[in-house]
Amino acid sequence: MSEVLTGGCQCGAVRFATKLVGRGSICHCRMCQKAFGSFFGPLVTSHDGHWTRGEPKWFRSSDHARRAFCGECGTPLAYETKFGLELAIGAFDHPEKVPPVIQVNLNDKVPFFDGLTSLPVKDDVDDEWTSFLAGVHSNQHPDHDTEIWPEPEKEK
């Protein structure tokens, strides 16, 4: 696959691009859970990943690895070891283009993981919820590269 895949953090201060991606994975280890604030870390190997705007901050999470995040908004961006760089799949502009094909570190899997897909769905879309969503003005960077960010009219 030779398509350029792009992504970045929520605020847009850090952006990345990659063409050569490997295997996407779901890592259940407790360190990924903590670093992502979630039940697992979704990561894809990148052989040519590079930062196209700004630079992330790095936290050395163990003697084997360091983790990249945006210093301005916190978005988890990458995990790096001597074996290479892995990018956070949710930070891609189009996460569906890097599907996970394997689950690892299942010993730490949260007990309700397999039931996540069958959780009830909030479908009682009431007026309060609708008006809340209608009133949201997002400061999130769009899901594509931008020449200038933030947009001038959004600066206060």
Added chain:
Amino acid sequence: MSAEATLTGGCQCGAVRYRAAKAVQYVICHCRMCQKSFGNYFAPLVVVEGLEWTRGEPGFFRSSNMARRGFCRDCGTPLCYLGEDGGYEVSAGSLDDPSFGEPEKQINVGAKLPVYDRLPDIPHHTNLQGEAAFNASVVTYQHPDHDTADWPLPKGGHDE
């Protein structure tokens, strides 16, 4: 959900720790803002009452006119969603015990990624021996899953 249990948690490096008096709701949010903010497919959020920061304070990004999102400035861990009404929702993965209860429902499913529904079906890694050997060799700098009286900050340190 053991709503009366005291909930503690914090970031990966241990610079920020919190305690909440009560969990009110446990949801999976699929909205694109939660996806991006968490670098993930969704955000697991626990609506809490009586939140206090017991060590350090998070940085906040104003993600919209309706909310701010708290994270650790030293290690990046997504910690909370703070609504304009002052209500806190903490990231489930930052809790010392994310399995204190179970998520109750999914919200904003209009933005749900197709991969979500096949998460349990993704094949499992089979080289368990190799995985165990690698894990055994790791010296973690992650804060333990309980409060600590003292914690060198940040233990891992930064590569600038």
